[in-house]
Amino acid sequence: MKGNQAGAILITVYGNRAYDDTFAELQDVLEGSGFSCMAAVAAVAEHSIMRQFAKGRPDLKDKEEILKFAAEIRSKMEAGALTGELRLPGNRPYREYGGVPMKPQSGRSCIKCGLCAKECPVEAIPYDRPNKTDTDTCISCMRCISVCPQKARSVSKILLGAGSMKLKKACSERKKNELFV
Numbered sequence: 001m002k003g004n005q006a007g008a009i010l011i012t013v014y015g016n017r018a019y020d021d022t023f024a025e026l027q028d029v030l031e032g033s034g035f036s037c038m039a040a041v042a043a044v045a046e047h048s049i050m051r052q053f054a055k056g057r058p059d060l061k062d063k064e065e066i067l068k069f070a071a072e073i074r075s076k077m078e079a080g081a082l083t084g085e086l087r088l089p090g091n092r093p094y095r096e097y098g099g100v101p102m103k104p105q106s107g108r109s110c111i112k113c114g115l116c117a118k119e120c121p122v123e124a125i126p127y128d129r130p131n132k133t134d135t136d137t138c139i140s141c142m143r144c145i146s147v148c149p150q151k152a153r154s155v156s157k158i159l160l161g162a163g164s165m166k167l168k169k170a171c172s173e174r175k176k177n178e179l180f181v
C-alpha cells in the first residue's frame with residue numbers, strides 16, 4: 001500500500017486484557033507506507049477464546065462511546081485540528097508474540113459441511129477432512145468454532161481452563177474504550 005500522506009485512523013479491538021504494543025506496530029507500518037496517522041481508537045470486545053471475559057461486549061454503552069469518538073474525530077478533522085503527529089502508547093521493540101497453543105478440532109457431531117474450511121482465514125482445515133486441522137498453520141482465531149452449525153469444534157478444555165486462570169486477574173475488570181487524537 002502507498003499512503004501518499006492520506007490520513008489514517010488506527011483501530012484496535014481487544015478482549016479486555018490489554019492491547020500491548022499494537023498501536024506502536026500499526027503506526028510504524030502505516031507511516032512506513034506513507035500514511036499520516038490522525039487518530040486512534042482502542043475498543044473492547046468479548047474475548048474470542050475465553051468468552052467469559054468481556055462477555056456481550058460491545059454493549060450499548062460501548063456503542064454510544066464509539067459513536068461519540070467517531071463524531072469527535074470527524075469534527076476535529078473538519079476543523080483541521082488533526083496534525084498527523086499522534087502520540088500513542090506502546091513500546092519499541094514490541095512485546096514478542098509467543099503464540100497461542102489452543103487449536104480447535106472437530107468432534108463426532110461434525111457433518112462435514114465444509115463451512116469451517118471455507119471460513120478459516122489461513123486454510124488450515126481441509127474441505128474433505130475437517131477433522132484434520134493443520135495445527136502449524138492455525139492461528140487460533142476461533143472463527144471455525146463460531147461458524148460451525150453443529151457446534152462440533154472445540155479447543156482442549158484443560159488448556160482453556162489453564163488459560164482462563166492465567167488471565168482472570170487481568171481480564172476481570174471492565175476496561176474502557178479509548179480515543180487518541
Ligand SMILES: Cc1cc2nc3c(=O)[nH]c(=O)nc-3n(C[C@H](O)[C@H](O)[C@H](O)COP(=O)(O)O)c2cc1C
Binds near residue numbers: 016139
Ligand atoms: C490469537 C488471539 C490472541 C489474542 N490476544 C489478546 C490479547 O493479547 N489481549 C486481549 O485483550 N485480547 C486478546 N484476544 C482477544 C481478541 O482480541 C478479542 O476478543 C477480539 O478482538 C474480539 O473481536 P474480533 O473477534 O472481531 O477480533 C486474542 C484473541 C486471539 C484469537
Ligand code: SF4
Binds near residue numbers: 112
Ligand atoms: S463447520 Fe462444523 S459440521 Fe461443518 S465441517 Fe466444520 S466442524 Fe464439521
Ligand code: SF4
Binds near residue numbers: 137140
Ligand atoms: S482457529 Fe482460526 S485459523 Fe485455526 S483452524 Fe479455526 S478458523 Fe482456522
